[in-house]
Every structure is written in C-alpha cells, then in structure tokens.
Amino acid sequence: xxxxxxxxxxxxxxxxxxxxxxxxxxxxxxxxxxxxxxxxxxxxxxxxxxxxxxxxxxxxxxxxxxxxxxxxxxxxxxxxxxxxxxxxxxxxxxxxxxxxxxxxxxxxxxxxxxxxxxxxxxxxxxxxxxxxxxxxxxxxxxxxxxxxxxxxxxxxxxxxxxxxxxxxxxxxxxxxxxxxxxxxxxxxxxxxxxxxxxxxxxxxxxxxxxxxxxxxxxxxxxxxxxxxxxxxxxxxxxxxxxxxxxxxxxxxxxxxxxxxxxxxxxxxxxxxxxxxxxxxxxxxxxxxxxxxxxxxxxxxxxxxxxxxxxxxxxxxxxxxxxxxxxxxxxxxxxxxxxxxxxxxxxxxxxxxxx
Numbered sequence: 001x002x003x004x005x006x007x008x009x010x011x012x013x014x015x016x017x018x019x020x021x022x023x024x025x026x027x028x029x030x031x032x033x034x035x036x037x038x039x040x041x042x043x044x045x046x047x048x049x050x051x052x053x054x055x056x057x058x059x060x061x062x063x064x065x066x067x068x069x070x071x072x073x074x075x076x077x078x079x080x081x082x083x084x085x086x087x088x089x090x091x092x093x094x095x096x097x098x099x100x101x102x103x104x105x106x107x108x109x110x111x112x113x114x115x116x117x118x119x120x121x122x123x124x125x126x127x128x129x130x131x132x133x134x135x136x137x138x139x140x141x142x143x144x145x146x147x148x149x150x151x152x153x154x155x156x157x158x159x160x161x162x163x164x165x166x167x168x169x170x171x172x173x174x175x176x177x178x179x180x181x182x183x184x185x186x187x188x189x190x191x192x193x194x195x196x197x198x199x200x201x202x203x204x205x206x207x208x209x210x211x212x213x214x215x216x217x218x219x220x221x222x223x224x225x226x227x228x229x230x231x232x233x234x235x236x237x238x239x240x241x242x243x244x245x246x247x248x249x250x251x252x253x254x255x256x257x258x259x260x261x262x263x264x265x266x267x268x269x270x271x272x273x274x275x276x277x278x279x280x281x282x283x284x285x286x287x288x289x290x291x292x293x294x295x296x297x298x299x300x301x302x303x304x305x306x307x308x309x310x311x312x313x314x315x316x317x318x319x320x321x322x323x324x325x326x327x328x329x330x331x332x333x334x335x336x337x338x339x340x341x342x343x344x345x346x347x348x349x350x351x352x353x354x
Contacts, residue, residue, distance in 0.1 A: 025082075032083020032311065035076075036091075039063065040306035051224070052188065054217030056156070059306040060181045063313020076314045088311035089170055092160040093273040095304035099157060099242065100280030101289070101297040102216070108240045111350075118346040119240045122211050125342055126152035127248070130335040137331035142168050145252075146176035147328075151335050154242045155180045155215035156309055161245055164271050165253040170312075175325060177312045179332040184218035186336065192225040198344075203351045206230035210237025212343025233351075246270070246278050 043058035066076050076084060108116070130151045134144035146168065150159040156177045163173045191213070195205050209223040209230070216238055223234030250270045283289065 029083035029086045032076075032080035032085070033087060033307070034083070035066070035080050036084060036087045036307035036310045037303070039066070039310040040303055043306055043310075044302065052221050054188075054215065054221045055302055056215055056217045056306055056309055057181055057185050059309040060156075060177065060313040063310040064178075064316050064318065066310075067314045067316055068318045073317075080314075084311035084314050085170060086311075087307045088173075088315070089160075089308075091304045091311070092157070092308035093164065093271075095301055095308055096157050096161055096245075097273050097276035097280060098297055098301040098304060099154075099216075100277040100282075101284045101294060102301070103239045103243050103281040103284060105243070105281065105285040106287070107236050108243060111236060111240065115237075115350045116240065118349055119211060119237060120244065122339075122342045122346045123152050123241055123244050123248075126335075126339045129338045129342075133334050133338065134328075134331045137327040137334075139328055139331060140172075142166065142172055143175060143328070146173060147179060147332065147335070149248065149252075150176050150180040151183070151214060151332075151339060152241075153245050153248060154238075155184060155218070156312070157215075157242075157305065158245055158248075160308070161249050161271070161274055162252060164273070165249050166256050171315065174312055174315045175328055177309070178316050178325075179328060180214050181309075181313075182329075183332050183336040184214040187213045187340070188218055188221045191222050191340075195226060200226075201351065201353075202226045202230040203233050204347045206233030207237050207347035207350050208340075208344050210234035210343075211241070211346050212339045213238070216242070243281060246274055249274050 039062045040055070040059055043055045043062060046058055047053055047055040066072050111119075127148045131144050131148035134147050135141070139147070145166065146159045146162055149162040150156060152158075159173055159176050159180065162168070163170070187209075191205075191209060194200070200208065205226045206223045206229065209219050210233065213219045213222050216235075219234050219238045220231065223231045253270055284294070
C-alpha cells in the first residue's frame with residue numbers, strides 16, 4: 001500500500017494550477033488596478049466640479065504625475081506596474097467595446113450623405129497627412145501609424161485598437177497617447193478663442209470641434225463653450241468619426257496579414273473587441289435600450305477607459321519624453337494644425353453661410 005501523501009489544500013484536480021496562477025495574477029495586479037480606480041474617481045470628481053476639464057484627460061495627467069513624483073514613481077514602476085499594464089491593455093479594449101453604446105447610426109445618417117462624405121474625407125486626409133508628417137520628422141513607422149490613428153479618429157481609444165491589430169507593444173503606445181492628450185487639451189483652450197475672430201455660427205463651431213478634436217470628452221469640453229446647438233452638432237460629427245474606427249482597423253489588419261511573414265502568427269483582420277464595438281453600436285441604433293442602461297454604460301466606459309489611460313500615463317517618464325520626444329512634439333503640433341484646418345473647411349461646407 002503506497003504511503004499517504006496529503007495534497008495541499010486547493011491544489012486538487014486538473015484545474016487547480018490554473019486557479020493558483022489566476023489568484024497569483026490577481027494579487028500582483030491588485031495594487032495597480034486599485035490605484036487606477038482611485039485616480040479615475042478623483043478625475044471624475046474634478047470633472048464634476050470643473051466641467052471644462054475632461055475626466056479622461058485628467059486621468060492621463062494623474063498618471064503622468066504618479067510616474068514622475070519622487071517616491072510614487074518608483075512604486076508605479078515596481079509593485080503597481082503589473083496592474084497598470086493590465087489596465088492599459090485589457091481595460092482599454094473593454095472600454096472600446098462599451099464605447100459602441102454611444103454611437104447611434106440613426107444620428108450619424110441624419111447628417112446627410114454630403115456631411116458623411118466630408119467627415120470621411122477629413123478622417124482619411126488627416127490620417128494620411130499625420131502619418132506623412134510623422135515620417136517627415138523621422139518618427140518610427142509604427143509610432144507614426146499610432147499617432148495618425150489617434151489624431152484622425154478618436155484619440156487613445158483608436159490608438160489602443162490599432163496597436164492590437166498591428167501587434168504593437170504597449171510601451172510604443174505611450175508616446176502617441178501622451179501627444180494626442182496634449183493636443184486635444186490644447187484644442188479645448190484654443191478653438192473657443194477663435195469663434196469671434198472667425199465669425200463662426202454655433203453649428204459651424206460644433207462641426208469644427210467634432211471634426212478636428214481628438215477625444216470624445218475633449219470634443220464635449222470644447223463645443224459646450226458655444227452652447228447647446230454647437231454641442232449637439234459636435235457630438236454627432238465626432239461619433240461619425242468614431243464609427244470609422246472599425247473599417248480603419250479592418251483595413252490595417254488586412255494589410256498586416258498580407259505583409260506578415262509566412263511563419264508568423266497572423267492576427268485577426270478585426271479584433272474581437274472591435275467586433276464588440278460594432279455590435280453594441282448596432283444595438284444602440286435599434287433604440288431598444290432604455291436611458292438608464294445607456295447612462296450606466298457611459299459610467300462604465302468612463303471607468304474602464306479612465307483606468308486604462310491612467311495606466312498608460314503612468315508609464316511616461318517626463319525626462320525621457322523631453323529627451324526623445326522633441327521631434328514627436330513638433331510633428332504632433334503640425335498635425336494638430338493640419339486637422340484643425342481640414343475640420344474647419346469641412347464644417348464650413350456642412351453649414352454654409354446664408
């Protein structure tokens with residue numbers, strides 16, 4: 001009779017090693033995830049007190065502070081790093097899925113075909129122009145691709161989606177996210193100052209903000225300075241840009257598959273989280289979802305994307321950014337100017353002066 005050898009508690013069965021691994025991973029991720037959740041709570045509270053400051057922009061800025069303050073920076077680079085990296089990758093993708101519930105195809109089609117063609121033209125021209133400018137400033141091709149995607153479509157969310165389909169490592173997304181946040185914040189301060197000098201109507205200004213400002217929250221913060229009519233137009237124009245995320249990512253995925261080595265593992269043409277984004281956008285467009293569900297989804301999206309952006313911001317070291325990012329900053333500012341001009345031209349065509 002073989003000698004009795006007791007098994008450790010909780011270690012019996014074929015699935016036990018997986019449970020132990022999952023528990024260990026959860027313990028490793030917990031400090032960073034809790035810090036990200038606390039930062040988003042603070043960002044939302046500040047946004048509630050000062051609505052002109054978008055919560056997502058504040059989440060990135062809090063991440064930058066956490067990465068560069070003495071003492072805290074060592075913690076974000078050490079014990080908190082696994083959870084912050086998890087947030088930057090996986091919670092970003094979950095947030096993109098929930099973002100689909102903000103997109104109503106009925107509202108988008110209500111703009112009319114001329115406006116839809118103009119917005120699509122702005123996105124394509126902004127993408128091509130930003131990529132060309134980034135390469136002109138000798139930025140790496142993958143970083144240039146991410147900057148072009150974020151600037152032309154919907155900021156950090158688009159950067160995360162493109163990075164996934166092109167198998168771009170998370171550290172390479174840090175600089176594009178920082179740049180798109182910086183330029184989007186710049187738009188909040190600059191664009192409203194130009195309403196009077198340019199003689200813009202609220203509708204034209206709203207369309208301009210929606211067509212040229214990067215993140216959804218930044219669009220709202222910019223457009224609301226000109227009133228409710230400007231904000232209504234801005235949101236619909238912006239969400240039209242957002243829905244173009246799916247075909248842009250699909251095109252990038254198809255190109256990547258064609259150019260990949262024969263022995264390389266091929267990524268899906270469209271990642272599952274982008275499929276989820278499209279599915280929820282279609283569900284929103286049916287009108288079946290009650291307002292409380294949409295409101296709850298908006299809160300969930302803010303939480304997921306805010307935690308992801310805090311995680312990405314916490315990976316940015318300002319010293320290294322200043323040392324290596326001068327060319328990138330100049331490229332971003334040139335691209336921001338290009339997109340502002342393209343967006344203004346499209347807005348003027350959408351709402352011609354009477």
